[in-house]
Amino acid sequence: MGLLSRKVTCNSHGQDSSYFLGWQEYEKNPYDEVKNPKGIIQMGLAENQLSFDILESWLAKNPEAASFKRDGQSIFKELALFQDYHGLPAFKKALVDFMAEIRGNKVTFDTNNIVLTAGATSANETLMFCLAEKGDAFLLPTPYYPGFDRDLKWRTGAEIVPIVCTSSNGFKITESALEEAYQEAQKRKLRVKGVLVTNPSNPLGTTMSRNELDILVNFITDKEIHLISDEIYSGTVFSSPAFISIMEVLKDRKLENDSQVWERVHVVYSLSKDLGLPGFRVGAIYSNDPIVVAAATKMSSFGLVSSQTQFLLSAMLSDKKFTKEYLSKNHKRLQKRQNKLVSGLEKAGISCLESNAGLFCWVDMRHLLSSNTFEAEMELWKRIVYEVKLNISPGSSCHCTEPGWFRVCFANMSEDTLKLALKRLKSFVGSITINNQSHQELKNTRKKNRNNWVFRLSFQSFHDREQEER
Amino acid sequence: MEFTRNNRQLLSKIATNDRHGENSPYFDGWKAYDSNPYHPTHNPHGVIQMGLAENQLCFDLIGKWILENPDASICTAEGVDKFKDIAIFQDYHALKDFREGVAKFMGRVGGNRVVFDPNRIVTSGGATGANETVMFCLADPGDAFLVPSPYYAGFARDLRWRTGLDIVPVDCKSSDNFRITRAALEEAYEKAQRSNINVKGVIIANPSNPLGTVLDKETMRSLVGFINDKNIHLVCDEIYAATTFSSPRFISIAEIIQDMDCNCDLIHIVYSLSKDMGFPGFRVGIVYSFNDDVMHCARKMSSFGLVSSQTQFLLAAMLNDEEFVGNFLRESSKRLAKRHRVFTTGLERVGISSLKSNAGLFFWMDMRPLLKEQTVEAELELWRVIINKVKLNVSPGSSFQCSEPGWFRVCFANMDDETVHVALERIREFVLQGKEEEKDVSLSHTSKHWRKQNLRLSFSSSRLYDESLMSPAHMISPHSSIPRSPLVRART
Numbered sequence: 001m002g003l004l005s006r007k008v009t010c011n012s013h014g015q016d017s018s019y020f021l022g023w024q025e026y027e028k029n030p031y032d033e034v035k036n037p038k039g040i041i042q043m044g045l046a047e048n049q050l051s052f053d054i055l056e057s058w059l060a061k062n063p064e065a066a067s068f069k070r071d072g073q074s075i076f077k078e079l080a081l082f083q084d085y086h087g088l089p090a091f092k093k094a095l096v097d098f099m100a101e102i103r104g105n106k107v108t109f110d111t112n113n114i115v116l117t118a119g120a121t122s123a124n125e126t127l128m129f130c131l132a133e134k135g136d137a138f139l140l141p142t143p144y145y146p147g148f149d150r151d152l153k154w155r156t157g158a159e160i161v162p163i164v165c166t167s168s169n170g171f172k173i174t175e176s177a178l179e180e181a182y183q184e185a186q187k188r189k190l191r192v193k194g195v196l197v198t199n200p201s202n203p204l205g206t207t208m209s210r211n212e213l214d215i216l217v218n219f220i221t222d223k224e225i226h227l228i229s230d231e232i233y234s235g236t237v238f239s240s241p242a243f244i245s246i247m248e249v250l251k252d253r254k255l256e257n258d259s260q261v262w263e264r265v266h267v268v269y270s271l272s273k274d275l276g277l278p279g280f281r282v283g284a285i286y287s288n289d290p291i292v293v294a295a296a297t298k299m300s301s302f303g304l305v306s307s308q309t310q311f312l313l314s315a316m317l318s319d320k321k322f323t324k325e326y327l328s329k330n331h332k333r334l335q336k337r338q339n340k341l342v343s344g345l346e347k348a349g350i351s352c353l354e355s356n357a358g359l360f361c362w363v364d365m366r367h368l369l370s371s372n373t374f375e376a377e378m379e380l381w382k383r384i385v386y387e388v389k390l391n392i393s394p395g396s397s398c399h400c401t402e403p404g405w406f407r408v409c410f411a412n413m414s415e416d417t418l419k420l421a422l423k424r425l426k427s428f429v430g431s432i433t434i435n436n437q438s439h440q441e442l443k444n445t446r447k448k449n450r451n452n453w454v455f456r457l458s459f460q461s462f463h464d465r466e467q468e469e470r
Numbered sequence: 471m472e473f474t475r476n477n478r479q480l481l482s483k484i485a486t487n488d489r490h491g492e493n494s495p496y497f498d499g500w501k502a503y504d505s506n507p508y509h510p511t512h513n514p515h516g517v518i519q520m521g522l523a524e525n526q527l528c529f530d531l532i533g534k535w536i537l538e539n540p541d542a543s544i545c546t547a548e549g550v551d552k553f554k555d556i557a558i559f560q561d562y563h564a565l566k567d568f569r570e571g572v573a574k575f576m577g578r579v580g581g582n583r584v585v586f587d588p589n590r591i592v593t594s595g596g597a598t599g600a601n602e603t604v605m606f607c608l609a610d611p612g613d614a615f616l617v618p619s620p621y622y623a624g625f626a627r628d629l630r631w632r633t634g635l636d637i638v639p640v641d642c643k644s645s646d647n648f649r650i651t652r653a654a655l656e657e658a659y660e661k662a663q664r665s666n667i668n669v670k671g672v673i674i675a676n677p678s679n680p681l682g683t684v685l686d687k688e689t690m691r692s693l694v695g696f697i698n699d700k701n702i703h704l705v706c707d708e709i710y711a712a713t714t715f716s717s718p719r720f721i722s723i724a725e726i727i728q729d730m731d732c733n734c735d736l737i738h739i740v741y742s743l744s745k746d747m748g749f750p751g752f753r754v755g756i757v758y759s760f761n762d763d764v765m766h767c768a769r770k771m772s773s774f775g776l777v778s779s780q781t782q783f784l785l786a787a788m789l790n791d792e793e794f795v796g797n798f799l800r801e802s803s804k805r806l807a808k809r810h811r812v813f814t815t816g817l818e819r820v821g822i823s824s825l826k827s828n829a830g831l832f833f834w835m836d837m838r839p840l841l842k843e844q845t846v847e848a849e850l851e852l853w854r855v856i857i858n859k860v861k862l863n864v865s866p867g868s869s870f871q872c873s874e875p876g877w878f879r880v881c882f883a884n885m886d887d888e889t890v891h892v893a894l895e896r897i898r899e900f901v902l903q904g905k906e907e908e909k910d911v912s913l914s915h916t917s918k919h920w921r922k923q924n925l926r927l928s929f930s931s932s933r934l935y936d937e938s939l940m941s942p943a944h945m946i947s948p949h950s951s952i953p954r955s956p957l958v959r960a961r962t
Contacts, residue, residue, distance in 0.1 A: 003701070003735070005610050008767040052554040059545045059553065066545030068536065076536060077529040082751040083596075083744075118595055118753075118775045119560075125774055129632055130485040155606055155632070155771070193480065226480065263477050278560040279779030289477060295485040298492060299632070302602050303595035303775030307751030308784070312545060 013150045020146075022381075022391040031389070031417065041421045044391040046202065046359045047412035048236065048276035050333040054326050055275070058316060065315035068308075075311075082307040085300050087116040091314035095284060098317045099269060102235045102327065107247040115285040115296040116310070118303030120232050120270035123283040124151040124196075126299045127266055130292050131226050132158035137190035138228070139181045141165050141173050143362075143398035143405070145202045152196070161185040161192070164401050167364075170353060171204055173197070173212045178219050194226030194264070195219065200233040200243065203398050203407035204362045205338075205355030207237055213249045217261065226264045235274030235327060237357040238335035263289040271313065273359060274330075280309045334359070334411060337418070341410040344422035348429045359411040363392075366404030368432055377403040388428040390421055484632055491626035495850070496869040503863040510888060518893050521863040523679065523831045524884040525713065525748035527805040528798060532747070535794050542787035544780060552783065559779040562772045564593045568782040571789030572756060576741060578795060579712040580722040586758065592768045593782075594755035595775025597709045597742035601628040601673075603771045604738055604757055605635055607764045608703050609670040614638050615705075616658050616672045618650045620834075620870035620877070622679045622707075629673065638662045638669065641873045647825065648681055648834075650674065652692050659700065671703030671736075672696070677710040677720060680870050680879035681834050682827030684714055690726045697736055705738045712746035712799055713883075714829040715807035727760070734760040743785065745831060746802075752781045806831070806883060809890065813882050816894040820901040824880075831883040835864070838876030840904070849875040860900045862893055 002009070022044050031039035059066055068076040082088065089111070096109035117123040132138060134157035140148060141163040152160055163181040165171040178195070185192045195216060199208045220227045229246040237243040246265055255261050267286040272278035282305050285296050317323060341361055342352055353362040369376040374396050381394040384406075395405035410418060478486060499521050508516035541548040544556045559565065569588040576586045594600040609615065611634030617625060619639040629635055640658040642648040655672070662669045672693065676685045685693075697704045706723040714720040727737055739758040744750035754777050757768045789795060814824055814833055825834040841848040846868045853866040856878075867877035882890070 003703075004761075004763055004767075005607055007610075008607050008763050013767075013770045047558055049554070049558065052557070055557075056550055056553055059550055060547065063546065066543060066550075067540065074533060076533050077526070080529070080532075080749045080751050081524060081526065083753070118778075119773075122595075122774045130482055131480070133482045133484065136482075150770075150773070155774075224480070260477055264480065272560075277557045279557050281560070281776050281778050289481075291478060291481060291485065295481075295490075298490045298627075301596075301627070302599045302632075304753050306753050306778035306781045309778045309780050312780070 007155060013154050022385055022393065025385055026391040029389075033414075033417070038389065040385065040389045040391050041417060041424075042391050042412060043409045043421060044393045044407070045412045046273065046407075046409050047278065048273055048330070048334075048359055049412050050337060051276060051326065051330045054322075054329055055316075058319070058322050062315060062319075065312055068311070079307045079311050082310075083304065085297050085304060087114075087305070088307065088310040088314055090318065091305075091310040092116065094314045094317035095269075097320075098323055099234075099286075101320075101323055102274070103243065103245045103248060107245055107251055109247075109286060113286055113288060113290075113293055115287075115293060115300055116305045117283040117285060117296075117300050118281040118305060119272060119278070119283040120230065120268055121147065121151050121283070122281075122300075122303040123268045123270065123285045124148070124228075124230065125154075125156065126296050126303075127228055127268065127285055127287075127292075128152050128156040128158050129299060130295045131228075131266075132156060132193045134158070135191055136193045137161045137185045137188075138193060139163050139178070139185065139195045141171075141177070141197060141201075143171070143203050143395055143400035145198060146393075146397045146399075148196070158193075159185075159188075159190050161188070161190065162399055162401075163195070167353075167402055167405075170206070171201075171362075172209065173215060175215055175219070178215070182223065192223065192225055194228060196228040196230065198230040198232070199246070200231075200237060200357035202233065202358060203360060203393065203395075204353055205358035205360055206353065206362075207241060207243050207357050209241070210244055210249065213244060213246060214253075216246075217249060217253065217255070220264060221261050224260070224264075226266065228266050228268060230268040232268065232270045233273050233358050234269070235330070236334055236359060238331040238338065239356045241356065243357070263287075263292075266292065275326075277313075280313070281305060282309060282313065337410050337415070340415070340418060341408065341422070344418070345408075345425070348422070348426040349433070350425075350429065360407050360409040363406045363408045364404065365406055366402070368429065369404050372403055374403045380404075381406070383432075384425075384428070388424050390424060489627070489631045491623065491631075494623075494869065496623065496866065499853070499857050499863040499865065502857045506861075508861070508889065508892075510892075514892075515861065517857065517861045517863050518889060518896075519863050519884065520881045520893065521865045521879075522884050523745065523881050524750065525745055525802070525806075525831050526884050526886075527809065528748060528802050531794075531798055531801060532788075535788060535791070539787060539791075542784050544783055556779045556783050559782075560776065562593075562769055562776060564591065564772075564777065565779065565782045565786055567786035567790060568593075568777075571786045572741075572754075574792070575789045575795060576708075576711075576722075576756075576758070578799065579720070579746065580725060581719055584722055584724040584728065586724065590758055590760075590765055592757040592759075592765060593772050593775075593777045594757055594768070595777075596744060596750070596753045596755040597707060597740055598624065598628050598755065599753075599775035600740040600742065600755035600757045601625070601705075601707065602631075602633060603768050603775075604705055604740060604759070604764070605629050605633045606771060607759075607767045608705075608738075609633065609635050611635070613668045613670045614662060616640050616655065616662070616669060618642050618654070618672075618674055620648070620680055620867060620872035622675060623865075623869050625673070635670075636667065638667060639871050639873075640672075644825075644836075644874055644877075648678075648683070650685070650689055650693065652696060655693070655696050669700070669702060671705060673705040673707065675707040675709065676723070677708075677714060677829035679710060679830060680832060680865070680867075681825055682830035682832055683825065684718060684720050684829050686718065687721060687726065690721060690723065691730060694723075694726060694730055694732050694737075698731075698733055701733075701736070703736045703738065705740060707740045709740065709742045710745050710830050711741070712802065713806055713831055715803040715810065716828040718828065720829065724758075735764075736761070738764060747798075749785075752785070753777060754781065754785065809882050812890060813880070813894065817897065820898050822897070822901065825877075832879050832881040835878045835880050836876065837878055838874075840901075841876045844875050846875050852876075853878070856900075860896050862896060 026040045026042050029039045031041045092111040100108050137159040139161050161181050163177045269284045271282040287293050351364050393407040503517040503519050506516045508518040540546040543549045544553045569591040573586040573588040594603050614636040617637050640654050711720050737760045741756040743754040759765045823836045827833050865879040
């Protein structure tokens with residue numbers, strides 16, 4: 001009999017993955033413009049740091065919300081005591097209105113169907129507890145957010161079976177990929193309870209097309225399973241095509257209110273990405289199934305949103321002038337920043353998947369791999385972290401089936417830092433290209449060019465670098 | 471409806487079972503209060519809430535501190551320069567200043583006999599989240615924990631619901647003043663073994679909810695001896711530590727193990743600011759484990775219920791203000807002691823006694839003499855009379871799994887002084903009226919008289935429930951205290 005639970009000793013928390021190891025390296029040697037200009041630049045963190053000035057300006061204009069006051073009266077005591085898991089009604093109203101606004105008001109949300117949780121991390125886990133258990137599986141399109149391994153599987157006992165998406169079609173979800181994933185689950189003797197998608201996608205940065213969404217609805221209808229749409233990045237869509245929410249698709253297909261499917265679709269949301277407030281732990285589950293809402297509401301006791309935070313944000317999000325201004329300015333800044341990253345990468349001979357959302361780009365470095373393997377991807381990644389001193393996320397940590405793709409974040413740093421990062425990357429690519437060329441030539445003309453000491457030297461230094469990494 | 475049934479089969483067992491414990495009949499008390507809450511002017515004949523263990527006695531002190539420290543908020547002009555850094559801070563190690571403040575506070579509350587290491591502090595979504603997290607770390611589905619009864623009703627959900635664990639109660643008797651005896655522990659353990667139940671540990675609340683007593687050194691040492699013998703864990707929920715208002719002093723398990731031979735890998739503390747400071751809305755839970763593996767695991771799990779960084783920042787400033795903390799703890803004790811005294815002496819005057827207690831936000835009231843028979847049914851009957859006739863929401867002992875009928879938990883710190891007097895008056899009237907009626911009617915008729923009253927009242931009260939149940943707006947959570955507060959009313 002072990003002294004501790006199996007959860008302590010297993011690896012399902014997923015934190016041994018390279019995704020988190022890169023973070024650790026960054027923590028040891030973080031870049032600072034002044035104090036540590038040669039440090040590692042963090043490009044593995046999907047944070048939105050571009051619009052804090054808009055938030056701070058709102059705070060300056062709204063001192064009451066800032067100091068626990070309403071209509072001149074202190075409501076500190078009431079807030080401090082408020083632990084009702086139904087949430088602060090004013091906050092829920094403001095939140096659902098905000099969610100509708102992000103969707104161009106094409107859909108509306110009912111406050112009775114929303115459950116507040118401590119971040120999307122908690123929302124996703126809670127939904128899993130409600131929909132699945134040991135022996136069950138959810139299908140997820142790859143590549144997907146590394147944290148899902150922990151959030152969906154660790155304490156719930158549920159499994160993830162990948163829906164393999166490839167670069168051949170821009171990583172879009174296809175009917176055959178869905179079907180294959182379903183069969184794979186059957187082979188593993190797992191009962192498929194649903195599909196979970198992130199839309200807009202992390203790590204791809206793309207919004208799902210209507211066609212994909214239709215395919216999904218058809219699939220879950222046919223298999224009679226759930227669909228969870230994690231729409232945490234819905235407010236970061238900065239260019240066309242416009243964001244289409246799963247709720248909009250259901251509405252357009254007249255599946256509201258009187259069908260089974262309606263009750264099997266659930267949306268997860270959070271303010272961590274759109275508003276850039278991950279520290280405040282504001283997440284939400286939206287479900288059309290009253291049993292799920294009831295169960296999730298009770299479960300939210302394990303991770304409620306601080307009443308202090310609910311109060312502040314209810315004031316902020318109720319200010320429609322603010323939300324309109326914020327969403328518009330934020331989109332523009334994200335677009336501008338993404339363009340900088342994309343064009344900077346292009347100058348270094350690196351292309352990205354065309355994207356219109358998110359806080360990152362899905363970058364194609366396949367041509368920089370020494371071989372089309374995940375070992376080579378790891379090799380390249382380590383060089384980028386330790387030599388180029390950029391923490392980016394390797395595709396394998398996102399369960400991508402093709403080596404050579406990396407997620408690179410662009411919204412969590414200043415413009416100058418981004419420029420520096422691109423500069424470092426460009427010179428690295430320059431040197432690696434020369435070395436790859438020379439390495440290739442050497443392999444081809446090994447016997448002929450032994451006397452050319454320039455090539456010998458390049459070959460030498462290439463090997464030296466490999467030694468250091470070990 | 472066919473659709474709903476099909477869909478229901480697609481949900482997990484956890485989503486559709488009852489192990490959250492909220493379908494219990496005990497929520498009738500909440501419903502009665504919610505549909506008819508007392509207010510001194512708007513509803514002076516409403517139900518007074520005495521079933522909610524909240525500390526509302528010291529908000530004036532905290533309110534003053536907040537006004538004097540605008541830089542503790544990241545939203546005020548004085549503090550907004552920190553807004554961005556705090557807003558993006560989601561590190562599950564939690565803010566250093568916050569951990570240091572909490573560690574200092576815990577040390578102080580433990581009488582400065584122990585120093586808590588800020589690096590061992592792990593946050594969670596309230597003590598609710600902390601208890602569940604510790605269970606996830608220590609046990610697997612099907613395992614069990616021993617829990618001395620009477621115990622906090624929420625343990626049924628927190629320890630069992632999503633973890634898949636079981637609770638094995640350890641009977642504590644009034645003849646022992648509800649002490650946890652070695653014999654009771656051994657008996658419960660052996661019984662579990664015989665039924666092939668794998669016991670992974672013991673969980674206690676010290677100070678006790680619902681008893682309001684602190685554990686003595688001898689009992690604590692005996693507990694440590696027991697768990698070391700069996701090589702099982704000891705989880706101490708010390709959430710009420712600073713509500714100790716008179717002697718004997720509160721002793722943290724951390725202090726006990728300092729002077730004992732003990733495998734410290736088995737010792738874990740759960741803490742929170744919800745009771746000691748009166749901040750249940752801020753969701754500050756703490757896991758403090760002496761076991762490194764558990765600490766690391768709990769820290770990873772804290773991702774599922776981190777404390778809002780905005781709240782961490784505010785409370786870091788508050789808890790690190792040693793002068794404020796000292797003053798707060800002294801005042802809080804004084805006010806709790808006074809409130810406790812007013813109630814218990816007021817009740818004694820009408821012949822109702824309670825368990826001698828020196829901590830908590832409630833006392834354990836002995837209503838056994840008023841039961842027509844010593845059964846749970848009789849207790850519940852009396853309870854319904856207290857709710858519907860006396861109009862006080864108190865908590866029956868059976869909701870805490872108490873093995874002896876007739877005990878009730880009565881909360882005293884969640885109301886103002888005037889309400890205290892109204893409540894006492896109502897109890898006084900009720901008891902004296904009962905005594906009058908006893909004089910007029912022969913003893914053999916007394917029970918029939920109670921029953922008649924109960925039947926009449928139950929009928930009318932069930933109509934009340936139906937109305938309230940039909941309106942979803944009246945459904946409150948077990949922990950909400952102010953269903954009619956402006957916060958809840960706001961529908962902008």
